[in-house]
Every structure is written in C-alpha cells, then in structure tokens.
Amino acid sequence: MNFNTLTGTTAASGGNMWTIVLLYAAIIGAFYFFGIRPQSKKKKNEEKMRNNVQIGDEITTIGGVVGRVVGIKDDSDTIVIETGTDRVKMRIKRWAIGSIDTIHADAE
CATH class of the missing domain: 2.30.30.140 (SH3 type barrels.)
Structure with missing residues (x-):
C-alpha cells in the first residue's frame, strides 16, 4: 500500500502551502501600500511645512x-x-x- 493514499496527502498540498504564503504576502503588501506608506508621506510633508514657517x-x-x-x-x-x-x-x-x-x- 502507498503511504500517500493512507494519509490522504498528495503533491498538491505543497502547492497549497505556497498559495497561502503568497496570499499572506499580498495582504501585508496591501497594508503597506494603502496604510503605512501614505501615512509616512503625510507625516513627512507636515514636518516640512512646519519647518518652513x-x-x-x-x-x-x-x-x-x-x-x-x-x-x-x-x-x-x-x-x-x-x-x-x-x-x-x-x-x-x-x-x-x-x-x-x-x-x-x-x-x-
């Protein structure tokens, strides 16, 4: 008997793991580009404005x-x-x- 058929695992489970990792990376990237980056740009512009008074x-x-x-x-x-x-x-x-x-x- 084949071990893979007993446990129910196949070669596709390794592909599913990479899909999940890429999904999490895309979510973290979206948070960076839509949340953190614009906020840091705004803070930098405000600091420049305050220093140029x-x-x-x-x-x-x-x-x-x-x-x-x-x-x-x-x-x-x-x-x-x-x-x-x-x-x-x-x-x-x-x-x-x-x-x-x-x-x-x-x-x-």
Missing part, C-alpha cells in the same frame, strides 16, 4: 487658533503668533501648527 505667515494651530507669526525661536522650537483684533501674542510649539494659510510666490 516664516515670519508674517498666517497659520492655524491644531487647536483652531488663527494668527500671524511674529517671531520664531530656533533654540526652543517655539513660535510667537499674534491673534485677534487686540493683537494678543501667544507662544506655541512648532508641532502645534496645523496649516499655513499664506501662499508664497516660490511655492510649488
């Missing part, structure tokens, strides 16, 4: 405060903005910038 730019913080940049302190990573009609000055951290609303002539 200039005095005079109109910004919106992640908390919704709108103001104009009047000072940048490089050593402490702090930005001073002026907001409202009373021209109140606020110190914020660079990471708190949500968007820069000023359009520069050299922007791409």
Whole structure:
C-alpha cells in the first residue's frame, strides 16, 4: 500500500502551502501600500511645512487658533503668533501648527 493514499496527502498540498504564503504576502503588501506608506508621506510633508514657517505667515494651530507669526525661536522650537483684533501674542510649539494659510510666490 502507498503511504500517500493512507494519509490522504498528495503533491498538491505543497502547492497549497505556497498559495497561502503568497496570499499572506499580498495582504501585508496591501497594508503597506494603502496604510503605512501614505501615512509616512503625510507625516513627512507636515514636518516640512512646519519647518518652513516664516515670519508674517498666517497659520492655524491644531487647536483652531488663527494668527500671524511674529517671531520664531530656533533654540526652543517655539513660535510667537499674534491673534485677534487686540493683537494678543501667544507662544506655541512648532508641532502645534496645523496649516499655513499664506501662499508664497516660490511655492510649488
């Protein structure tokens, strides 16, 4: 009696294993290209935007405060903005910038 007929295994079971491995690899690849990669690109663009802020730019913080940049302190990573009609000055951290609303002539 043949051992393969007793156990019910054939040569096709090795092919099924590779199919499953390739399926898992495709799922992991899809997670990378649709989830991780776009998120890292977005994070890199936000960091570039925050590092390119200039005095005079109109910004919106992640908390919704709108103001104009009047000072940048490089050593402490702090930005001073002026907001409202009373021209109140606020110190914020660079990471708190949500968007820069000023359009520069050299922007791409």
